[in-house]
Amino acid sequence: MAIRPTNKLAAVLGAVCVFATACGGSAVSDSPGASGGGSGLTEGCPDNGTTGLTDTTIKIGLSQPLSGPYVSVGGQLYGMQAYFAYVNAQGGVQGPDGKKRKVELIYKDDAYTATKAKANVEQLLGDDKVFALLGQFGTAGNLAARPVIAQQCVPSLFATTGAPELSNPKYPWAMTGSINYxxxxxxxxxxxxxxxxxxxxxxxxxxxxxxxxxxxxxxxxxxxxxxxxxxxxxxxxxxxxxxxxxxxxxxxxxxxxxxxxxxxxxxxxxxxxxxxxxxxxxxxxxxxxxxxxxxxxxxxxxxxxxxxxxxxxADPEVAKADKEYQLFLEWFGKVPGTAKVDPTSASLGWFQGRLLDWTIQHAATMDRGGVMTSARSLDYTGPSFSLPGIRLRTTPEDPQLIEGxxxxxxxxxxxxxxxxxxxxxxxxxxxxxxxx
Incomplete structure (x- = not known):
């Protein structure tokens, strides 16, 4: 019989790239809140779901390790900044209402601590008034923040974790962007x-x-x-x-x-x-x-x-032959502070930005409910860093984006x-x- 010593949480780490996403953590007990029940996704939500939107801007929030022993995963942030600089230069993200909105990315450091990640999310939603969260890093942080996300009906999209619990149908406002562990x-x-x-x-x-x-x-x-x-x-x-x-x-x-x-x-x-x-x-x-x-x-x-x-x-020939990766590198090089950042790590943030862009474009309505519904009914065929043969698809019953x-x-x-x-x-x- 296998012997399991009574050890506690082990940390996740390393450089994160699109094909190797980390993020372990202990489960956090919580409850679904209003958004977990009822026949409609927005039943019981506290507002009309347009917080963080103007006619010209959309606020997106991110909490991830930017200091401490797991600072190397911070490259993800630079990738997001690169993508949003790219899309903002074209006028912004096109919404289903026909309006283009420039993305304002608001980010906070959680040092890979679940309690800090939850506090950051509370600030991002309560003080910064973001429309949605993107690429939240780590299982423990995501689960700690999940009750807040559920109660306020805020989309938490394409989290940087493959934790199966983020596919729990009782919590439809959060989903992963990594292969399920x-x-x-x-x-x-x-x-x-x-x-x-x-x-x-x-x-x-x-x-x-x-x-x-x-x-x-x-x-x-x-x-x-x-x-x-x-x-x-x-x-x-x-x-x-x-x-x-x-x-x-x-x-x-x-x-x-x-x-x-x-x-x-x-x-x-x-x-x-x-x-x-x-x-x-x-x-x-x-x-x-x-x-x-x-x-x-x-x-x-x-x-x-x-x-x-x-x-x-990491193979120069592979990178050189990929047009999307070369586009990423072009804009990544324009982001301040990237000289010592691993681009393969940062590319994850670029792709998460792509997914958000696609999700908003294909939403039926320009509000939180419309965007979350779009994310849970995704059949992505745009530029990606995924291998041919891996389908990027979600359904309300199976919100796991990557299963190959x-x-x-x-x-x-x-x-x-x-x-x-x-x-x-x-x-x-x-x-x-x-x-x-």
Whole structure:
């Protein structure tokens, strides 16, 4: 039986790119509020849903880490600033009422703290009077702020987290913009089941909702097969080293190492595995973009399997051939303070801006209810950073935007992801399930 030490929340991290979105956190107990019940989305809402709008402007809010140990995810903000500068130069976002509105982006630093994220959202809604939130970062922060969002009927669009709980139908005013962690876990589990049908698996797992969601999807995929998880070790936020966990897992001599860790902790785990005599097949959750994988010790992580929803823009040839990415780079370079910002991280913010633009253009009415309804009935076919074959679609019953990915192997010598097999898209096949 797997052993789970009683550790607490482990932090998410790393540079965030469109194919590797992080953000773990513990679940926060809340209630649906007025917007969660009734037959209509806007039933019980406190106003007419036009707060933050004028005939010429629209206010959008964002809370994310801009300081502290997770400051590297701040690139997302610069990507948003780049997109809104681009669209504002064309007069603004076109609404269903025929008016173009320039976007005013108001952002606040939450240092990746759930209580601060909630306080920021309260200020963005109460003091700054934003129309909607975009790209809210982190599971814990999103769940902490969700009661406020629900009570005030404010769209929280394309959050930077793949937490399944953000697809809970009781809370229709919030939705994710990243691949669902349970969906990704299921795809990785299916890979192991299909290619290593008798494998033993040792797992390093973040002891939070992110880790549990990945694990739940993985376990569902291997259920009924001969694949067996022989040991699980968890780690908590701020833990200085996971060497002891890796030493314990290595002693199992399992065939597969499933690394449900992100950022520097994920890199640390892979380095420890490489330094040991344990030579498992490594399956890595998509919390380590290639820009981070390149920081591994020489030879570490070579050949590991990792999923991606977008191209490897760290490859100059891939980036050069993509017109949308080149447009992004052009406007990204005009944003002050981007000299030391990783563009692959910032590209996520650009794409979130694109999605918001599309959602508003396709809304039936120019108010919060109309925009949220549009976001929950999306069939996006505009420019994107997603791989061909991954459908960007939502429905009221399935508000998960991304449910597909491409598997890759990491070529350590070249610092590149090498795709293999076909793009796997299971859009509409995974219903919302609470993470247990």
């Amino acid at each position: 349970a969906v990704e876990g299921r795809i990785l589990g299916q890979y192991v089941r299909d290619n290593l049908p008798d494998a033993t698996v040792a797992v390093l797992e973040q002891d939070d909702d992110l880790g549990r969601a990945y694990r739940q999807g993985f376990d569902q995929a291997i259920e009924g097969s001969a694949v067996k998880v022989v040991d699980t070790r968890t780690f908590e936020a701020g833990e200085p080293d996971v060497k002891n966990q890796i030493t314990t897992l290595a002693a199992t001599k399992a065939d597969v190492f499933l690394d449900i860790a992100s950022g520097l902790t994920g890199l640390q785990a892979l380095n420890h595995v490489h330094a040991s005599e344990w030579k498992p097949e490594i399956v890595q959750v998509g919390q380590l973009p290639v820009t981070l994988l390149r920081q591994l010790q020489s030879g570490a992580g070579d050949g590991l399997v990792i999923g991606a929803t977008g191209p490897d823009y 990915m491409q598997l890759n192997r990491f070529d350590a010598a070249r610092g590149r992801l090498v795709p293999f097999g076909d793009v796997i898209d299971i859009d509409g096949q995974v219903e919302y399930q609470p993470v247990s």
